Amino acid sequence: MQLDRNVCHWGIWAFIAVMALWPPATSADPISPERMTAALSKLEALAPGVIADGAVPGLAIAVVHDDKIVFLKGFGHREAGKPEAVDADTVFQIASLSKPVSATVVAALVSGGTVSWDSKIADLDPAFRLADPYPTSELTIRDLFAHRSGLPGTAGDDLEGIGYDRAEILRRLRFVPPSSSFRAGYSYSNFGLTEGAVAAARPTGKSWEEVAEEKLYRPLGMASTSSRHADFVKHANRAALHIKVDGAWAAKIERDPDAQAPAGGVSSTARDLSQWVRLVLGDGVYAGKPLIAADALAQTHVPLMTRGKNPVSGGESFYGLGWNVEFGRHGLSWGHAGAFSVGARTLVTVFPEEKFGIVILANAFPSGAPEGLSDSFTDLVFDGKVEKDWIEAWDGIYAGLFGPAVAAAKAAYAARPSPARPAAPAGAYTGRYANDFIGDAVVSGAGDSLILKLGPDGARSYSLTHFDGDLFLTYPDAETPDRPAGVSFVVGPDGKASAVTIGFLDDNHMGTLRRMGD
Template sequence: MRARTRTTFTTATALATLAAAGVVVSPRLVVAQAREPYPGYAAYVEQALKTWKVPGTGIAIVRNDSVVFARGFGVRELGRPAPVTERTLFAIGSSSKAFTAAAVAMLVDEKKVSLDAPAATYLPGLQLADPYATRELTVRDLLSHRSGLARGELAWYGSGFDRDEIVRRVRYLQPSWSFRSQFGYQNIMYIAAGQVVAHVANTTWDDFVKSRIFGPLGMTSSSTSTKALDPQMELATPHATVNDTVRPVGAWRNIDNAGPAGSINSHVVDMAQWLRLQLGRGSYGGRQLISARMIEEMHTPHTVIRLDSAARVLNPDTHLQAYGLGWFLQDYRGKLVVQHGGNVDGFTALVAMMPEEKLGVVILTNMNGTGLPTALMNKLFDLHLKAPARDWSGDLYARTLAAQARAKTAQQRLEASRVRDTKPSLPLAAYAGTYADSLYGDIVVREQNGKLSMTFGPIWRGELEHWHFDTFRTKFDTPVLGPIPVLFRLNAAGKVDEMVLDMAGVVTFKRRPDPAPAAANNR
């Protein structure tokens, strides 16, 4: 991975570009990078990319309402020379949630939405499995991950359902915890929050974000859908580790149906303007786009998050963690950190701020599920605070390797538990059929040439490999998902009655009755 010379761009150029687009700009939009604002940071990033085996990253730093650093490192795609620059586009994943919270905040400022009004006020079709939760669920609850629901990811991840249909089907998702009793990360509730914006503003979430956020901030390269991307654009290629080797994973994953929860695409220069808005307490270029009161509301703890071992791996020095509205909140060396990461197939992002220091950073990578952004965030904060030197990249990478080793051991134990030389209870054709779930829809199992295959939604397809007894495994045609256990259950009559799929949670699909044979024609 070759090093690149520092990218330098001037205030005049940036101002001229945005002025031509009709954007109101501040003279502090971008500063010329005469020198590195945090000496040694760029070299640290270069080394960290090699350590974590991440192909490329874009990083921008905002300080005192100025973009003091914006640069790309590494390459857009392994094996190709095109470098990542400060204008290379990445998927930002769940970092999009803060945009949805901001959109709701704008409507609160306009007195069109109340955070404490029942969400069903704005979405009359919204219903949860628990009638009490349906009645009491507020817009604030949608944005703070305290609905009592586990993720239910298959309702959107590859299902083919649109946003309204996903929200309609959430009534079939059974609660995992008592309502408001604990933090439970929930993408469907953010889809619902986006639909609140759409229904109240009489538009789409996408158009609202474009006109009310992207436009005023001059985020002219940002989009809410992969459909807006063109091969001629400066696009990063998604990557993942497959069989211990980092490689490209194909096309960008389209998750438009979960847009408010995670579909935004951007580059670090655009995202730096988003940081300036947040750090500026809702003001940008002399315009108050969001009230300071609502920015404070988004940055205020709403749901306590219990610190577990996973959280301590990423930041061993954190004492407290909570969720605001669209943002995670935690302490770091006595300072408040407001941040949100994101993952979409082949991309990992992190947007983070230390508001007391008027400091923010955005880190976008073309690698699936990597801890690199957290290491680079912590390193930057240490440099800014002049804290004792610590190799966050080396430290967190060692912890990550240890976690991977434990996962590998668990996988080996699973392999050892396999009962060899068993056969399915029935001929393979007996397992073919359509299996349905009220929330997730249909899975179709087919038998052909002595093999079973399954199809879920418009994109997920995979062969079923026999594991043991009536348990199979499938591998969908994407390297970011591992093997998925599939168990068939027989009823008292000895016929296949259910299929249990362990993907983003255990889900039981009920077999639909076979269609009745067509009646013979009367002669």
């Protein structure tokens, strides 16, 4: 493990070695203003077509080239069925596009000497624990921003869904068994990265939200950008989240991501994010002024963990610190996508050698429109023509994220067994259950059904409908309201349930709770 203490130096040399072996971009020449202008004129036509085709209700796009904002425009509507248009100053929830933004904030802290990428979490936040003592003692900011801590990817997302706040979610991560050995596997973790960011901010004595504003948003004039949901909802000019309901886009659900703000809780505009892209492409220099040391920022783009191939373009993809690092058909790119399954889609793609980047913000899920538009536009910039229908290809990827799982769940519970086994009397199931991770679950009777209450002070309620024997069904997901989940009880010889397994909280095998008391 000694090698990882010097991972910065090793990683940079590995990056140089990979680049030396990788073929150059398809165009070795700098992107001329004429080529960019020609591509932008076609982007101007492509974007309205995406709206007209119903791919998303609205989107905003910013393009940066050679430290200039060469395109900045909104298309479509903030909310489907309403007249208010999206413009360059419409505020979107950017979901996981927050990760590279937050990595830039930490780079500013590293640049100022507040922390280093290899600062240990045990020193910054001594109360934080992983399941095992050795990783806990060695864990660094770098490990958490590279998703190599061993934390399973969804750990903490489940607790957020039932109402726990950030502090309690981070405390309970200690109860989750690792999905891989420490630093041996890549597992994309919202709350792992959140802990890395929060720990990095602790020496300042300020909250993460304050640090992000002071170190990045304010210096870049990103006046409409925040890591607080309350700030987002104050904006009149904000984009609603949309999901498909009976084949049409509908703004049905709101999403408060404050618990995982560094990983998914930033809200911003195309105009503001274009300033951030200028900083990234300028290696920490913004408007001629050095704001972040180049070496502190460069470490975010070192490919530390392999992600395999891009599912559509086939390019080799890695993860740095809050950034995807990809070697694709147009050479080296840095990027990150964002998505809320309740209705957000975002993307940034940066080509550092060409000093060119694009940000696309959209207000609907599922949709491959951001990637499709970005890939189409970069084809136009580099080759003068679009290679294929990238939007269709990416739509298939995003449609497949939940489709098979929803179909499988529906199939599993499509029909009750015939004859179905009867349930025990309601009193067999009612009572309090608990485990360290989920906390308390209270099952109570309500007429012919049962009610399951979860989260702090029973914040979330789920109706349980009998399916077969000691198995009940509930429909916990607002974004997939027709997706059933099983809730099963183990009833002992005494006629009382000794345990309950909550299917929608069991991704990491933490969904079984034991009866407490009588």
